[in-house]
Amino acid sequence: MFLLTGVPASGKSTVADLLARSFDRGVHVHGDVFRRMVVSGAVSMSPDAGDEAWAQLRLRYRIAGSVADAYFDGGFTVVVQDVVAGPVLAEYVSFIRSRPLIVIVLVPHPDVVAAREAGRVKTGYDDGWTVEEFDAGFRATTPQLGAWVDSSDQTPEETVDEILDRGWREGAVR
DSSP: OEEEEESTTSSHHHHHHHHHHTSTTEEEEETHHHHHTOOSSOOOOOTTOOHHHHHHHHHHHHHHHHHHHHHHHTTOEEEEEOOOOTTHHHHHHHHOOOSSEEEEEEOOOHHHHHHHHHTOSSOSOOSSOOHHHHHHHHHHHSOOOSEEEOOTTOOHHHHHHHHHHHIIIIIEEO
16 A cells, blocks of 8 residues: 655656556555545635635545555555645544555655646646745645655656655555
8 A cells, every 4th residue: 555645746646657557456546536526515725724625635535545445455556646735644644544554755846846737737736825835835744754755857657666666665654
């Protein structure tokens, strides 16, 4: 079981998909899918998020963790990915009961993230954050759980190789 996080446009989706495909029985759980399932009453996260936004975010994380556990119980290697920033990363880890759990935090440089963001159709920075602000807040408030991977100068395939190399040694959490 892998939990892959990082700021928006850090390469999570691409890397998680490649990582899951590297296993004979691999599943990629996109946490954002559960956010998009809410068709009415959704409250987005923002720099000044209120209680309802946090409650919906935690619900999304719990659902993704449950789905990941179900696939794991079915004999799959699971890569669950989402933006999990700040102290809530430790909570997310507790929402996934399957072990071993390898936590990977992608931390490319903000200028690399900004370039990736500029080349994407979707945007991860439309709720009041800039890339630099989100990155600074992410690094300052997210606990040092798992293996932190600077993928700035790597291809997605090289990032997967590094995850497979370092993840088992540095990424395992209890």
